[in-house]
Amino acid sequence: MTQKLPVETPVYLFLGFLESGKTKFIQETFEDPRFSSGEKTLLLVCEEGEEEYETIRFAGAENVELVVIDDKADLTEEYLAKLQLQYCAERVVVEYNGMWALDDFFNAMPEGWLINQVMTFFDARTFLNYNANMRQLVFDKIENAQLVVFNRYDDTMDKMSLHKVVRGITRRCDIVYERADGRADFDDIEDPLPFDINAPVIVIEDKDYAFFYRDLTENLETYIGKTVKFKGLVATDKRLQPTDIVVGRHVMTCCADDIQYCGLACDLPYEMELQTRDWISITAKIAFQKHRIYKGKGPVLVAEKVIVCDAPEEQLATFY
Secondary structure (H helix, E strand, O other): OOOOOOOOEEEEEEEEOOOOOHHHHHHHHHHOHHHOOOOOEEEEEOOOOOOOOOHHHOOOHHHEEEEEOOOHHHOOHHHHHHHHHHHOOOEEEEEOOOOOOHHHHHHHOOOOEEEEEEEEEEEOOOHHHHHHHOHHHHHHHHOOOOEEEEEEEOOOOOHHHHHHHHHOOOOOOEEEEEEOOOOEEEOOOOOOOOOOOOOOOEEOOHHHHHHHHHHHHHOHHHHOOOEEEEEEEEEOOOOOOOOEEEEEEEEEOOOHHHOEEEEEEEEOOOOOOOOOOOEEEEEEEEEEEEEOOOOEEEEEEEEEEEEEEOOOOOOEEEOO
């Protein structure tokens, strides 16, 4: 009889660079009886540091199977599915290699594997250096995290510099600064948006479009029914109606390699014969509705006023 994978398998992802504290945290997690309810658990270790797991100390150790994957070529859907079936795993815990792109794991996840939690760990002493020299990898490990932990933090460090890097990537995760003695400071630094979201017309300056686009996509319900004004780059397509366009900006979230056009569907008040790469100043009300651009529902700019204008001095939007 052919074995089948479970319909749903929760996956717990622990990210970070070598010696960032992942192993210690996972070890303590497995020692906690509250984390063990008898589930068969597959612990995938994609990076071996100086600290080794003491599986004998795991609560419910008999239900945990540790497998080392030290070659990224083994990170395939077929191999991961084989491991799950071999050990009858009901959940998966992953200590991921900090030098591997997270998409490599996502693309290898078997059917039914669902990300349940993503936690990222950094050594506070070396984090800024990593960010300066391996920005893409740092971005990759923070983008999807629900919690970012800075280990080995002390009061001589600039908490704001760590905070700003994380918040430049996402506003959704929690941040914790953990000291050598085990005490932890939860990040309570406020991050006001660079525009007034409660204004009758929310004016988005050129330098703030990236923040606006990210906050809109993360907190769409906050913007529905509000009116915004900004300068954007037009994109059109012959397959669309004459009054349908996309307007946005090119945004760099991490580095030059990840620059992408971040635009929003727009309903013009009348046909304007706009062309791709035209710049416009637009005042529009934000709605959540069906649109051809999305092949379903999404944020739509219902334009009230559109003026063709010159390109801004700084055309690329960033978080810096």
